[in-house]
Amino acid sequence: MSDAYDLIVIGAGMAGTSAANKCAAQGWRVAIVDELPYGGTCALRGCDPKKILRRGAEIIDAARLLDGDGTHDGETSIDWSDLVRRKRRFTERIPAALEEELIGNNVATLHGQAQFVGRQEVRIDDRVYTSKKFLVATGARPRTLEFPGAEHVIDSTSFLDLDRLPKRIVFVGGGFISFEFAHIAARAGAECIILDHGPRPLRGFDEELVRRLVRRSEQAGISVLRNTSVDRVEPRQAGFVVLVATDGTTSTIDADLVVHGAGRVAALDDLDLEAAEVAYGSRGVTVADHLQSPTNPAVFAAGDAADTAGRPLTPVAVFEGKVAASNMLRGTTTAPDYTGVPTTVFSIPELNRVGLLEDEARAQGFDVHVRFTDTSDWYSSYRVGETESAAKIVIDTATDMVLGAHLLGHGYSELINTFGMAMKLGLTTRQLKSVTATYPSLGSDLGSML
Structure with a gap:
């Protein structure tokens, strides 16, 4: 088998697979590679499994809202282990099904860590592949936490795969992940605390609506601490102690689990983009409006791995992948249209x-x-x-x-x-x-x- 391709896609999430299928359908010789199971964050470690777990929380909440007003809550409860098993029945079938689809579309499916060794060459394990074009679509990873004891904090992937839900959970950060997971965990019986370092959480949303959501969160048993930073996390014989500073005052919080919800950055660390002379930053690969690297025209980027005007959302990754593919196929410079993306x-x-x-x-x-x-x-x-x-x-x-x-x-x-x-x-x-x-x-x- 020749190791030369028209396009090598690095990352088998939504951006990468949409681009690979589009270019292969036009007769290009395409390969896709990922060191993780195919499917990406959304399908395997994010949006989809999260909402499967959320369904249990929705049912509990719905029962409580009407309890004594036409229905009786009674013994309705979440069995966390059963709910996670239901989630796994969905996620476990995705990698094989997605790879089978790619193969059926004449995309070569590779596995391993891709690393650039030249402007148009990557090494995957011990084998070097060349390509006329590359698409970097490696998604994002949790932002590195700087406080002592950060190694004791689990990320969102690990939370979604917990076999047992601990009783006391602290979420670091006041963004999407912390609020979504806390609303699930609270309905499953956990005591949840969200720590936000700023004066208000969810800063990208309307302030009045956020205030109302915080009020509703507190009614559901979730504490939201503002202007609070983590000084350190210390393990104890039973759980952890989280040392925090709130408006200059220090205090401690006992927890059985501490979860990272403090943002994500582009997952580019292992690609050695310098070897390909590709410019990048914490927001991703530096690209022109049409998603092409200005420092290496052979390289495009899309999704959370690209520094674009689009939000880090799955639908954005999908259409960025398709736009990048179209520009590669046609030699055009069309920019994605982000109008009306909710x-x-x-x-x-x-x-x-x-x-x-x-x-x-x-x-x-x-x-x-x-x-x-x-x-x-x-x-x-x-x-x-x-x-x-x-x-x-x-x-x-x-x-x-x-x-x-x-x-x-x-x-x-x-x-x-x-x-x-x-x-x-x-x-x-x-x-x-x-x-x-x-x-x-x-x-x-x-x-x-x-």
Whole structure:
């Protein structure tokens, strides 16, 4: 077998596999390599398994919200081991199925650590492969923690694979991972504390909605400590002691488990990009708008491994992979369009954002109209017993188009997609309100939010 290819993709996650399949379909000789099982973070160690575990938490929460108001919570509980086994039944079949699909599409599937040894050469184990083009799609890894005892902190991958859920859990960081996992663990009976080093968590989301989510989190038994940094983690005979500083005051927290939720960085450490003369930073491979390295035109990057304007989201990785593939195939310089891409914190209830925050819109010079609505007493919230839900819609008064939508509520991760579609297609609020939705549904709430 020849070791020369038209394209070698490094990373078999969503960005990498979408690009590999696209180029192979056009007759290119394509190989893909990963040192981990095929599937990437989202399918195996992130989005999908997380939401399978979350389903158990949703059921518990739903029962509690209506307990004594038409139903009885009784002995409803989560069996963590059984729930994790259910998650594994989904994830364990993915690598083989994905590799079989790639092979069926004439993509050579390689396994091992890829390391550049030249501008157009990589070594995989002890074998050197050459290629006309490369796509770096290695995703992200947890950010390195600098405090003493960081080696005792587990990452999100390990949390999702716990056979037993400890009673006392501390989450380091006030972002997506900490909130999503804490909302799962709390419903499974754990005592959860989130440590955020800033004045408020989830800083990329609307401040008022975050405040409401924090209130709802505390009602679910999750403590959120702001302006708190970790000084060290010390092991004890039973668990750990976490030494923290809050507004200059030191204290200790006893924990059975400490979880890393303090952000992620591009996973590039083992690639030896210097050997390929590829520029990069903590946000990923440095690329032009069309995802090509300016220092080595043979190399493209996509997904969490690329320093782009896109958010670190699976759908973004998929379309960046496809755009990179198209540019390689056609020799074009098309840039990805990030308009209308929503993002969600899958807490209970869900926190969503698409487009600009209110202050961002004003800073960019838009004359905005902001429609804020507390939807806690709306039918869709009352029906399920949810006590915290709200919507903030940011509208450009000059064009009547949505600049941003921010939603907190049960099932609102589906409703945010409609706002994203409206932004992508340039629909006005008048056009959105003219649509008749099936009733009663979450979709029928949209018109009233505008």
